[in-house]
Amino acid sequence: MSLNKYRFAMDEIQKFREYIREKGLRNTPERELIIEEIFSNHDHFDAEGLFLRLRNKMKRVSKASVYRTIPLLIECGLIKEVYFEDGHLHYEHIYGHRHHCHLRCICCGSVVEFADDRIPRLQNQIGKKHDFLVTSHRFEILGYCSECAPGQGMQGTCRPSGRGHAGNQG
Amino acid sequence: MSLNKYRFAMDEIQKFREYIREKGLRNTPERELIIEEIFSNHDHFDAEGLFLRLRNKMKRVSKASVYRTIPLLIECGLIKEVYFEDGHLHYEHIYGHRHHCHLRCICCGSVVEFADDRIPRLQNQIGKKHDFLVTSHRFEILGYCSECAPGQGMQGTCRPSGRGHAGNQG
DNA sequence: ATATTTATTGAGACTCATTATCAATAATAC
């Protein structure tokens, strides 16, 4: 179980080690701890949360190192930024994950991923129409999840904050 | 010309004045200056840029007032937030503007607006499939505009910065 | 008009996410 836990992240960790070496950088225990933690599950994450997860497991890594490692992981194609509107950046794994978009509850913040073949088609048609060389798209659908849908049941769980709001971002 | 310049913003300005009054707030010269500046064109804008535009025209309004007026304009349905990934919020007019999405150049930051009937259909189908009560969507297509397309002509105009990058956001 | 009430203003303090600095440390190469 504990052994298996990190088994599936071996590809990512290996890819990172190679990237570091190719770039003439150095593999360090801090970086190992950070990527092990990131790839110990498939969830979206943010820098602060990642830092706290490490800290709670007594893996002492400075916040600065967490912030410094994230761009390396982006550069080597293991993660990418996702934009929720809660005022700070979130990230998700991309290595071994097919491209997808997000459905997000504006009440509790929960996120559901979806993929649809029609989206890249649409993207390309629209790009061509406006003379753009399209490289990517971001499609986010906002609304209420079944738990939060107004009219029925509990909608009192909503806790909007400052700008946008956070929530259990799966 | 100068008279005409603000003619088309009369609806917006009037709507704002009424909203302020209905809410028991007060119309002030500062607020007038801010909304006149915002609706003096149809462009996207951000708080800092708006503040500087006012300042350059010798319309002295504090940054705090700029930041305080924006939420009022959102509440009364005149503008809304748009999310570009350059680390701060942008806004656009919605009163009298049909819903649209953005095509954005990752090189120079230029923005083209587009609308497509298939998008709301897609949004609703996907929402239904995942048991979400959909309220809105955000679809952004990223790529290179014709000026910046790699391979031909000038791509040296790219000036990426910190996180994402700014540019001439039309 | 004048007074009263209270929303608004501007300046600056503050927050929070993120980035930069820098001396001490520790990977790698020789």
Place this chain on the structure above:
DNA sequence: GTATTATTGATAATGAGTCTCAATAAATAT
């Protein structure tokens, strides 16, 4: 092992955005 130099952690700095508060000025009543 020694030299080189990337990395670390602590902390300062930044920058967008918010909050505070005393002074000001709309709206309204007198």
